[in-house]
Amino acid sequence: MSTIYEEELKSLQEVLSTLDDRIHKLESIPVYHGDNYTEQVLESMRELNRQNLRIGVQEPYFGRLDFREDGHLEPNPLYIGKVGVSDEAAKKPIVIDWRAPVASMFYSFNGGEELAFYQSPDGLVEGEVYLKRNIAIRKRELERVVDTYIKGSEDVSLTDEFLLYRLGENKDNKLKDIVSTIQSEQNEIIRAEKNIPLLIQGVAGSGKTTVALHRLAFLIYEYREQLQADRMIIFAPNSLFLDYISGVLPELGVGNIKQTTFPEWALRLLDNAVKLKQPEEKLKEAFSINRDNNKVMLDKLKGSIKFKSFIETSLIQFEENLVPTTNLELWDQAEITVEEIKKWLLVEYKHYPLTKRRERLVARIKRWIEIELKKVEGTNEKKLLKKEANIRLNAYMKFWPKISALSFYTSLMKRKEIVELLPEGLVRETEKNCQKKEVNVEDLAPLLYIHHQLIGIEGKQKFHHVVIDEAQDFSPFQIYLLKEITLGNSFTILGDLSQAIYNYQGIEDWNDFKELFQETGYYELTRSYRSTKEIIEFANEVIKHAEVPVGLATPVFRSGEKVKVIATDDQIHEIVKVLQDLGKGNLKTIAIIGRTDAECRSIHEKLLTAGINANVIEANQSKYAGGISVVPVYLAKGLEFDAVLLIDVDASHYKDSKYDAKLLYVGCTRSLHDLRIFYSGEASPLIQGIPEEFYESK
Numbered sequence: 001m002s003t004i005y006e007e008e009l010k011s012l013q014e015v016l017s018t019l020d021d022r023i024h025k026l027e028s029i030p031v032y033h034g035d036n037y038t039e040q041v042l043e044s045m046r047e048l049n050r051q052n053l054r055i056g057v058q059e060p061y062f063g064r065l066d067f068r069e070d071g072h073l074e075p076n077p078l079y080i081g082k083v084g085v086s087d088e089a090a091k092k093p094i095v096i097d098w099r100a101p102v103a104s105m106f107y108s109f110n111g112g113e114e115l116a117f118y119q120s121p122d123g124l125v126e127g128e129v130y131l132k133r134n135i136a137i138r139k140r141e142l143e144r145v146v147d148t149y150i151k152g153s154e155d156v157s158l159t160d161e162f163l164l165y166r167l168g169e170n171k172d173n174k175l176k177d178i179v180s181t182i183q184s185e186q187n188e189i190i191r192a193e194k195n196i197p198l199l200i201q202g203v204a205g206s207g208k209t210t211v212a213l214h215r216l217a218f219l220i221y222e223y224r225e226q227l228q229a230d231r232m233i234i235f236a237p238n239s240l241f242l243d244y245i246s247g248v249l250p251e252l253g254v255g256n257i258k259q260t261t262f263p264e265w266a267l268r269l270l271d272n273a274v275k276l277k278q279p280e281e282k283l284k285e286a287f288s289i290n291r292d293n294n295k296v297m298l299d300k301l302k303g304s305i306k307f308k309s310f311i312e313t314s315l316i317q318f319e320e321n322l323v324p325t326t327n328l329e330l331w332d333q334a335e336i337t338v339e340e341i342k343k344w345l346l347v348e349y350k351h352y353p354l355t356k357r358r359e360r361l362v363a364r365i366k367r368w369i370e371i372e373l374k375k376v377e378g379t380n381e382k383k384l385l386k387k388e389a390n391i392r393l394n395a396y397m398k399f400w401p402k403i404s405a406l407s408f409y410t411s412l413m414k415r416k417e418i419v420e421l422l423p424e425g426l427v428r429e430t431e432k433n434c435q436k437k438e439v440n441v442e443d444l445a446p447l448l449y450i451h452h453q454l455i456g457i458e459g460k461q462k463f464h465h466v467v468i469d470e471a472q473d474f475s476p477f478q479i480y481l482l483k484e485i486t487l488g489n490s491f492t493i494l495g496d497l498s499q500a501i502y503n504y505q506g507i508e509d510w511n512d513f514k515e516l517f518q519e520t521g522y523y524e525l526t527r528s529y530r531s532t533k534e535i536i537e538f539a540n541e542v543i544k545h546a547e548v549p550v551g552l553a554t555p556v557f558r559s560g561e562k563v564k565v566i567a568t569d570d571q572i573h574e575i576v577k578v579l580q581d582l583g584k585g586n587l588k589t590i591a592i593i594g595r596t597d598a599e600c601r602s603i604h605e606k607l608l609t610a611g612i613n614a615n616v617i618e619a620n621q622s623k624y625a626g627g628i629s630v631v632p633v634y635l636a637k638g639l640e641f642d643a644v645l646l647i648d649v650d651a652s653h654y655k656d657s658k659y660d661a662k663l664l665y666v667g668c669t670r671s672l673h674d675l676r677i678f679y680s681g682e683a684s685p686l687i688q689g690i691p692e693e694f695y696e697s698k
């Protein structure tokens with residue numbers, strides 16, 4: 001047993017005993033069930049404390065940083081963990097929360113003799129780091145102690161050893177937190193300030209999703225006075241993906257943050273006045289091998305800022321036409337002029353949605369009536385005039401047609417200017433769908449935008465912070481809409497242009513989003529943590545065909561098996577053999593990734609017949625079970641598996657196009673440790689030219 005291990009074992013025992021005491025004390029206080037509000041608040045704080053300590057006691061900390069602050073003689077060992085715990089009597093931290101300012105040095109300090117520093121609430125604190133130590137504790141047991149920096153020691157080669165140890169582990173069906181190994185470029189994003197919208201382009205496996213979740217936990221901690229968890233939201237591509245990431249925030253002790261998809265959120269706000277038209281069929285069509293590209297890409301038109309501007313102009317014209325051209329005469333010689341009403345409605349109340357403006361207008365006219373009536377003599381006369389005025393006001397307000405977001409949107413399809421924006425066929429189809437109260441995903445941003453102008457998205461429906469994952473698949477219109485209802489431009493927008501496979505709705509250049517904001521913080525993540533060096537190098541060869549304007553992924557130095565390319569006339573037979581082989585190891589998740597939904601179903605059936613217990617993943621699925629999955633490539637985006645078997649990588653399934661290169665890239669980069677490519681007949685041109693050093697053929 002090494003001395004550093006013994007030293008840490010002793011510290012761990014002391015900390016565990018303090019935490020156990022704490023938990024014991026909290027558990028011995030009877031749970032309060034009464035009506036007293038103050039007691040209820042105290043109880044909920046105690047409950048949060050109990051929960052946090054129960055998480056914390058399993059793995060109280062993961063790192064130690066010995067830091068000597070300027071002006072102090074000795075370094076102070078700081079233990080950093082998921083949950084901060086302090087010795088209240090001695091007013092001293094026992095474990096520091098990873099989100100605390102001082103803990104940022106654990107992630108940002110990368111060795112060297114330069115001064116370390118952190119931003120405390122009282123200003124910049126500088127000093128020297130003497131030791132940086134990674135400590136792996138699992139279920140209260142000390143597993144590993146690795147020093148990554150010792151002041152004065154030359155040996156810095158260990159720097160990534162702990163990270164590699166973590167990356168080498170097998171994964172189950174849920175994404176995990178990375179608090180113990182956050183890298184400095186990720187730390188910068190996590191801790192970036194709240195009110196500058198962040199745009200993050202990150203290669204596959206660079207930790208975008210993970211970083212976004214850690215950023216939410218950080219923001220909740222740092223801005224606890226300003227942010228409410230239930231007004232923070234994550235938009236993710238589908239329910240399956242939401243299930244996959246659902247464990248991270250609770251692991252970080254953060255609850256209540258909304259996690260949803262854009263359609264789910266939009267439909268709810270629209271009070272389910274419309275429904276999506278066969279969304280699964282639409283996906284199948286968009287990802288079919290011989291899709292009609294021209295038709296599919298038309299969907300993009302409704303996501304443009306040009307389309308938004310057309311709607312905006314139409315709404316302004318609609319408002320202007322609302323006011324009748326004659327003055328409002330409430331009784332003889334009591335008149336409000338058209339100009340006055342226009343001024344109230346279109347200028348003074350302009351910032352309100354239309355329904356609210358209507359309410360304000362009526363209230364104002366009523367006030368006006370009261371004031372005018374004061375000038376009239378005789379109670380009876382007053383009564384009569386008031387009655388008359390109300391009748392005329394009601395008649396006057398009839399000018400205001402009953403309108404909903406859907407009816408307004410439908411009416412837009414009849415405007416003559418629409419043909420400059422959408423082709424005739426699409427206009428007619430949209431109109432027909434709307435009449436049946438059915439819409440497509442790309443209609444939701446326009447509808448919600450109209451809803452916001454007419455009814456308003458107000459109060460608690462507005463967001464304190466928005467995370468958009470896989471943002472390359474969002475349209476500028478969607479982002480514009482979210483910007484309208486997010487306070488302080490507080491956004492974290494993450495994605496990868498190399499994985500823009502939903503190209504019929506998304507963007508090709510981050511400038512499309514940048515220009516929607518006055519200022520943005522733009523970051524590029526180029527290091528990929530998911531896959532082995534061999535897999536990343538192979539995938540990089542594939543994505544070169546897509547000529548995407550972003551850099552290639554750089555692997556973390558984690559080496560594994562070479563990628564295997566297998567030519568065979570009987571793919572099922574080979575796959576079953578490989579699965580049986582892999583089954584002997586301790587892999588937890590394996591994916592067989594196909595090109596289309598129909599092909600995946602057929603393979604799934606064949607695997608079941610061959611006695612392989614596999615699940616097939618479908619578009620409407622909301623749970624991901626792990627184990628062996630058969631999944632179409634477009635649904636595998638965002639997920640990861642210990643091993644991936646990509647099937648049908650032949651010339652007809654993956655052609656020499658930029659789009660197919662992105663699809664194949666997504667497929668390859670899902671694998672952590674083992675990637676096998678199968679094809680029958682002629683290999684896809686996307687892999688034909690790859691130099692042999694990048695794979696092993698069979």
Ligand SMILES: Nc1ncnc2c1ncn2[C@@H]1O[C@H](COP(=O)(O)OP(=O)(O)OP(=O)(O)O)[C@@H](O)[C@H]1O
Pocket residue numbers: 163166167171176177178181182183186202203204205206207208209210211496499529530637638639640669
């Ligand atoms: N600093 C880190 N320490 C340990 N593991 C990490 C780190 N960063 C990322 N990972 C791991 O890398 C994998 C990929 O992370 P994640 O899914 O967040 O990446 P991504 O950029 O969203 O990927 P993609 O765009 O391909 O879906 C995950 O298993 C995650 O735990």
